Amino acid sequence: MAKNLLIVESPAKAKTIEKILGKDFQVKSCFGHIRDLEKDDMGIDLTNNYLPRYTVPDDKLKVVKELRQLAKSSQEVWLASDEDREGESISWHLAEVLGLDPRTTKRIVFHEITKPAIQKAVANPRTINMNLVNAQQARRVLDRLVGFELSPVLWRKVGMQRSLSAGRVQSVAVKLIVEREREINTFTTEHSYKIEAILTANDIAGRTVNFRAEGPSKLAQLNDAANFLNSCKGANYQVADVQVKPAKRSPAPPFTTSTLQQEASRKLGYSVSRTMQIAQKLYESGYITYMRTDSVNLSETARQDIRNEITQAFGDKYFQPRFYKNKNESAQEAHEAIRPTYMANHSIDDADGKRLYELIWKRTIASQMSEAEFEKTIAKINISTNKEQLTATGEVLKFDGFLKVYLEGKDDDDDNEEGGMLPPLTPGQLVAFKQMTATEKFTRPNPRYTEASLVKKMEELGIGRPSTYAPTISTILKRNYVEKRDKDGQQRQVNKLTLTPKNEVEKEIYTENFGAEKAKLFPTDLGLVVTDFLDTYFKRIMDYNFTAKMEHEFDEISEGKLQWSNVIDSFYKPFHTNIEHTLETAERAKGERELGADAATGKRVVARMGRYGPMVQIGEQTDEEK
Incomplete structure (x- = not known):
């Protein structure tokens, strides 16, 4: 033994x-x-x-x-x-x-x-460390109090007997999804016309190349766009001004729990829970550091290992030591960012973990590399028949720096497009006209959340901590308050005007698909009803700032600054009073959604929550026949 x-x-x-x-x-x-x-x-x-x-x-x-x-x-x-x-x-x-x-x-x-x-x-x-124990105990006790007292209120006032539950963090997570859904449903699409010209000039080898230049602003109506193109007929295009500015781009910090979840979603298509399952396995196998952390720190030993890898692979000019500041001042769930344990291992043999490991390795290496250096060119181009100017923007990569290893992914609502390559342009130079278009563009609402973008929003609001993001999302999906699914796109007609080299304005109407979404979070009818009920009668629980304040108080318990039972007491007494008042006074939530009229009787048809779950009702409850 x-x-x-x-x-x-x-x-x-x-x-x-x-x-x-x-x-x-x-x-x-x-x-x-x-x-x-x-x-x-x-x-x-x-x-x-x-x-x-x-x-x-x-x-x-x-x-x-x-x-x-x-x-x-x-x-x-x-x-x-x-x-x-x-x-x-x-x-x-x-x-x-x-x-x-x-x-x-x-x-x-x-x-x-x-x-x-x-x-x-x-x-x-x-x-x-009893401070950490007490912080966990406070969270567990508070969440049990909320669930134990609030869930029966939902059973009585919303329905479905004992299948409903409410939670301090899960309920505000559902609220975020509900608010985004309603924002999308009430969004009014506006349209405008984007002016874009294709011009030509010679490159440094003397070859004629095309480049794009945009109009000064988007025009509101088709007539405005047509008038602008007509005003450009027969025009000469002359470079008025060229500005060349250096630009730099810095690498992102090494991964925290939430940024790993977000990037694995963008680049690998992983759900939050899958990312954490694989990361847990990588940690337990000794491949990476602890995977539940909100710290971006790297140990001195790790920094030295990273430096050796960079200088040996790419040379000294690619190494730039960097010290990142934690966004969360209470970042203490662990003391380091997520990184490989041995930087010399660029990859691993583990089939499940290989892709996530390589993502972590690249992000860690890139975090200590030099900035990428660009030369950004902005050229203003006069139109001889019009007082407006066109703007051509280009970007030339002068030194790749960290981009040699890693480029951070973008969310689907990031529309910023980098400029393309431009030929050499000088003030006074005439450039040739090829065509100009005015294309109808439509505004879009903020997209529905993915699992990863929901984690990002929760972190921004201070709701939850690294250990709670994945369980929260799993819970709201399991409880059927939210569903993750694809959405088919719709078709719409788009107007496009083209000014040709023959000085003719041609009009075409084409069809485009829009609004298609993949793996997005949608509130269910149940999620909508429960959220509305809680938001009406338990505003404090559903307040984002209050939820963040509770997280901050848990942090202070873990630092020994607050006594855990006092924190619970200050929450529970008004909460329990609210529970009793709601049970006595709140009306039963119907959660009605009108579907139309019954063809046979003409009575309205509604979907609503019944005692045993969702139901469809024809006519009113007081009708003799339903």
Whole structure:
């Protein structure tokens, strides 16, 4: 029997660490949380400072029994769960269940599963950080209070018996999706006409090349566009001014949890949950650092490894040391960004993890590389028959810098197009006319959220933390408040005018597809009804600023600045009063949506929420026949 028992969260991690530590250590997994609040009732003593009542679930009884036996026969027990609030809580629960003293039991933490990191952790043990435990406990207790008291209100006032639930973070996440859907549905499309000319000039080799130049502004009506093109008939086009400015582009910071989720969605098409599952596996296999973090820091050792990789592969001019500032001042879920543990490993053999690993490697390397340098040219071109000017914009890459390795992805609402290449242009130079078009353009509403863009918005608003983004999205999908699906596009006619080299204005009407979307989040009828009900009667819970304030208070508990039960008390008392008032006074939510009229009776047909779920009703509830 080994002298030391070291307990981690997952079996995969246990195997890797046991190989590193050798025969003096037996490494076992607790398979995550070993205790939770009682399920048969609230599990919280409201008369005793919100003291939680914990129990070991049935599926963990065997694990706990084995760990107790091993702990008794070991000289020393070490707790090595993850270094975030959930991990610290798991260590504390283990200490409680195994009869260990939290004040003296050795607690070790590491951000990567490598031999140096594990050995350093064992050489520098600490004890359980009760501030982190209390922060996790506060979140768990608060969320249980909200769910336990608010869900029955939904059962009585919305319907569907016990299948409805509400949560402090999940409900505001659904609200974001509902608000975006209504913004899209009420959006009024406006149209205008974009002027674009194709002109020609000689390049440095003397070849005639085309380049584009845009009109001064978008024109509101077809007549305005036609008048502009007619005014350009027979015109000469002369370069009035050329400005050449240097421009630089900096690399993005290394990945945090949310930026990894966003970029894996954009570049790999991964859902948030799939990204986290693969990242967890990569971490437990020793390939990357801890994957739940809101820090963009890199360790000094990592920086040196990155420098060696860059200078050896690309040369000294491509290396630029960079220190990034965390956007979240309380970034403390872990102390480093997500990065490879060994930068010399450009890729891995793991089939599932290969693409995500390479994305992480490239982003990490690029974060310490030189800026990309451009030469941006803006040419103003006079029209001899018109007082307006055309503008040609071009961009020449002078030094690729970090772009040699990595280019950050864009969301589908990013419309900024970089300028193309321009031939050499000088003031006074005449350029030849090829054609000019006026094309009808349509404004678009903000797009529906993807999983990744929802995470981005939640992070911007301060809602949730790295450990809660993926579970929140999984919950709202599972509860059928939101669905992820594609949307077919529609067709519309587009007007286009073309001024030809023969000075004739030709008109054409063509059809384009618009509005098609893939893997977007749509609120269900149930999500709409529940959101409206909660937003009417529980404004505080549904307020984004209030939700962010609670997250900030959890942060302050973890720093020892607030007492956790006081935070719960200040929330619960007004919340419970609100619950009682709503049960007494709120009307039952109908959630009606009119579908039309019944062909046989002429009575209106509505879809609404009934006691047992969505239903279709013909006529009014007071009608004798329905």
